[in-house]
Amino acid sequence: MRLLLLLKQAVLLAGASTATQADILLSDAEIAQTLQHGPWPQVAQTDPSNRFSGNPNAIALGQTLFHETSLSLSGDLSCATCHQPEQDFTDGRARGLGKALLKRNTQSLWNMDQFRWFGWSGDTDSLWAQSITPLFHSDEMAHSPQSLHGLMLGHATREQIETLTGPLDTVSPEENAANLGKIIAAYVETQRSGQTSFDRFRDALAVDDLATAANYPKDAQRGLQLFLGEGRCSFCHSGPNFSNSEFHDAGVPYFLAEGGVDEGRHAGILALQSSPFTLNSAYSDDPEKTGAWAVRNVRFNHANFGMFRVPSLRRVMHTAPYMHDGSLPDIAAVLDHYNTIDMERLHSDGEAILRPLNMSQDQLDDLAAFLATLSDDG
Amino acid sequence: MKTLCISGAVALSASMALACSDQSGLVLTANDEAAPVAFVTDITPPASVPFDVTLTLCGTASAEVTFDAIMPAHQHGMNYAVDVRQVTEGTFHMENIVFHMPGLWELQFDVKIDEARYSYRGEMMVP
Numbered sequence: 001m002r003l004l005l006l007l008k009q010a011v012l013l014a015g016a017s018t019a020t021q022a023d024i025l026l027s028d029a030e031i032a033q034t035l036q037h038g039p040w041p042q043v044a045q046t047d048p049s050n051r052f053s054g055n056p057n058a059i060a061l062g063q064t065l066f067h068e069t070s071l072s073l074s075g076d077l078s079c080a081t082c083h084q085p086e087q088d089f090t091d092g093r094a095r096g097l098g099k100a101l102l103k104r105n106t107q108s109l110w111n112m113d114q115f116r117w118f119g120w121s122g123d124t125d126s127l128w129a130q131s132i133t134p135l136f137h138s139d140e141m142a143h144s145p146q147s148l149h150g151l152m153l154g155h156a157t158r159e160q161i162e163t164l165t166g167p168l169d170t171v172s173p174e175e176n177a178a179n180l181g182k183i184i185a186a187y188v189e190t191q192r193s194g195q196t197s198f199d200r201f202r203d204a205l206a207v208d209d210l211a212t213a214a215n216y217p218k219d220a221q222r223g224l225q226l227f228l229g230e231g232r233c234s235f236c237h238s239g240p241n242f243s244n245s246e247f248h249d250a251g252v253p254y255f256l257a258e259g260g261v262d263e264g265r266h267a268g269i270l271a272l273q274s275s276p277f278t279l280n281s282a283y284s285d286d287p288e289k290t291g292a293w294a295v296r297n298v299r300f301n302h303a304n305f306g307m308f309r310v311p312s313l314r315r316v317m318h319t320a321p322y323m324h325d326g327s328l329p330d331i332a333a334v335l336d337h338y339n340t341i342d343m344e345r346l347h348s349d350g351e352a353i354l355r356p357l358n359m360s361q362d363q364l365d366d367l368a369a370f371l372a373t374l375s376d377d378g
Numbered sequence: 379m380k381t382l383c384i385s386g387a388v389a390l391s392a393s394m395a396l397a398c399s400d401q402s403g404l405v406l407t408a409n410d411e412a413a414p415v416a417f418v419t420d421i422t423p424p425a426s427v428p429f430d431v432t433l434t435l436c437g438t439a440s441a442e443v444t445f446d447a448i449m450p451a452h453q454h455g456m457n458y459a460v461d462v463r464q465v466t467e468g469t470f471h472m473e474n475i476v477f478h479m480p481g482l483w484e485l486q487f488d489v490k491i492d493e494a495r496y497s498y499r500g501e502m503m504v505p
Contacts, residue, residue, distance in 0.1 A: 032505065033480075036425065036480070036505055234480065235452075235479050235481070236479070238425045238426060244426035293428070293458075294474075297459045297460065298457065298458055299457055299458060299459055352451070352452050
């Protein structure tokens with residue numbers, strides 16, 4: 001009797017473990033690829049080029065400044081007008097709206113410490129330099145370094161700023177702008193997205209815990225297989241942040257409705273090379289100039305024309321509309337774009353990666369189910 | 379004092395000889411039989427994260443070295459130029475190489491030793 005019971009249990013156990021095995025659709029090679037997309041979250045590191053990075057007073061002041069409409073020349077525009085915290089730091093519009101309609105979609109500001117370049121075309125190589133850009137953009141906050149300096153000398157936050165930076169009236173207008181960018185960046189870099197159901201699946205696979213991994217839905221697993229394999233998505237959307245932080249042509253037209261083109265990375269490199277605020281400049285607080293190799297060694301290629309930075313896919317379900325010009329309203333439209341991609345539109349010198357996927361609706365649904373598991377961190 | 383110096387020198391040349399006899403690195407393929415044996419640090423580069431590599435040219439005191447890499451499957455190269463720095467006799471250092479996509483990359487070295495020019499190829503797989 002006892003023996004029978006034991007035997008029964010053994011059979012049950014064996015049955016359970018095969019069921020678990022069968023619940024994991026991924027091959028060993030696909031599991032190895034999956035592990036490359038983690039762990040998440042990554043260990044938070046302070047930015048050596050920003051002496052206020054990680055400083056609690058700077059983070060609190062940065063958050064205040066982020067919401068300050070008084071930082072714009074017209075007095076009615078703050079960072080948060082476009083990067084609305086309750087909307088995943090976006091505005092839900094196709095293209096940002098400041099004093100005029102901007103050329104591009106407002107990016108969300110998650111996990112900024114994961115990127116090497118900022119903006120859709122990588123005009124800047126640090127978060128603090130990128131945070132200065134809208135202050136001087138004529139269609140955004142529209143200041144000059146001089147008018148911004150004058151404003152801050154009489155600003156309500158002057159005392160708080162000076163406890164971090166020292167006296168404001170002795171710094172140059174450029175130094176003042178760099179300081180403001182760094183204080184705001186200290187706040188923005190704290191916006192980090194959390195663990196998702198994909199991350200729990202990935203971590204379970206890393207320790208061979210198939211029972212936990214089996215909680216990950218089958219449709220998301222099939223979608224992940226397509227993402228890594230047939231869809232070739234992970235060539236560009238690689239690593240824990242699902243972006244290689246580099247520039248590619250994903251076949252999105254670069255013509256502007258009002259005429260002209262958005263030159264993308266081509267213009268980005270030109271802006272970068274003429275910027276006084278790079279990691280290679282005296283405004284970097286890092287004596288080692290960590291990361292400055294990128295601006296020193298970046299190559300200027302004809303192929304850069306019309307290329308845009310690969311977006312992260314973390315929290316992507318919450319940041320519609322999509323692409324640099326916000327031309328695709330939802331994820332279904334993005335997947336349809338990749339499924340039927342127009343090869344004539346790929347203008348770069350033949351990056352032989354994208355081609356029409358010709359997937360079935362079921363496959364597209366699986367891909368969407370997978371993408372949703374990169375966005376369910378609450 | 380004198381003996382100490384000599385033993386130091388012996389140790390150095392022994393370690394260099396060892397480096398070339400054991401070739402624990404990734405041995406490169408040369409375009410010419412006369413080309414010195416060459417190898418680089420054998421590593422698995424991370425995708426789109428900068429990494430460093432050391433090139434050893436056996437039995438070569440000094441040389442001019444240039445480095446580039448391409449992804450043969452996608453017909454594209456690197457987004458960054460890479461500076462090559464000679465560190466000791468026959469060893470060269472390359473910093474901040476970025477292979478920005480997973481897959482197979484082909485490393486290409488052009489080497490000028492006196493009047494002779496050689497080219498070398500090697501492959502690395504980015505997971």
